[in-house]
Amino acid sequence: MSSAAKTLELLAHFTTARPEIGLSSLTRLAGRDKATTYRHLQALEEVGFVEQNPATKQYRLGPAVLRLAQTREATVPRKAAAEAALVGLAEATGETSHVSVLSGATLHSLASCESHHHSTRVIIDVDVLPLHATASGLCALAFGPPELLEGLDDTLEVFTASTLATPQKVARAAAQIRDTGFAQTDRHYEENTHSISAPVFDQTGHFAGAVSVASVATRYTPELDVRVKQSLVTAARDITQNWGGIVPHSVETAWSHTLANILDKAS
16 A cells, blocks of 8 residues: 555544544554654645644544535535446346435435336336335434434324324334334335335435335345345445445444344345
């Protein structure tokens, strides 16, 4: 690895959970000697990639990182940054893939990709996704701000006989989704549509949206379930990374446990 790569690699150790790092801690995290780490930090500080907090003497990300992040968002918006993952997801599952973004208390459909493996397929033709009735929406309620769940109406709109129609039922579903890392609905919003979603996250580590697979319900088999969940994890990681985010450790753990369980059952 080149000296430049080693220098830039130090930036990866700064996270929302660890926004400031001292020289000794960064030396230990990077697995390098203190003199080398300090030299690399000085190089990063000179160009504004890191700065030293005058109060704590610890290092934190500098303003140059923010400028690059803003340039990235302006030149590669979220829709474009998700498209490759959606194409891969549709090809891997043979079903329709789509991604949504949370804005305030509203979940907007951002982009979708239809697979041509089947003549009958799900078409995503809504702009706003109901939080309580879609897999994407339930993902938002499980991983998004608590105010979303707390703000549900006592009487929720019923779309099908399977729609979760009370805040209590939705809250129980959200708790299970947090445990498994996936939201799954079977005919909750549209008859004969089965959907499953995984969360994606932004640069702050907060919920940003959901990536989903929607299929004809009668076509959804245990074998397809395994393939969809494996592919969703890959897509969620890719989109999160392309949006400048990071998947929380708790979500990665939930995905690992869920996939291990379904693979064990399938064997």
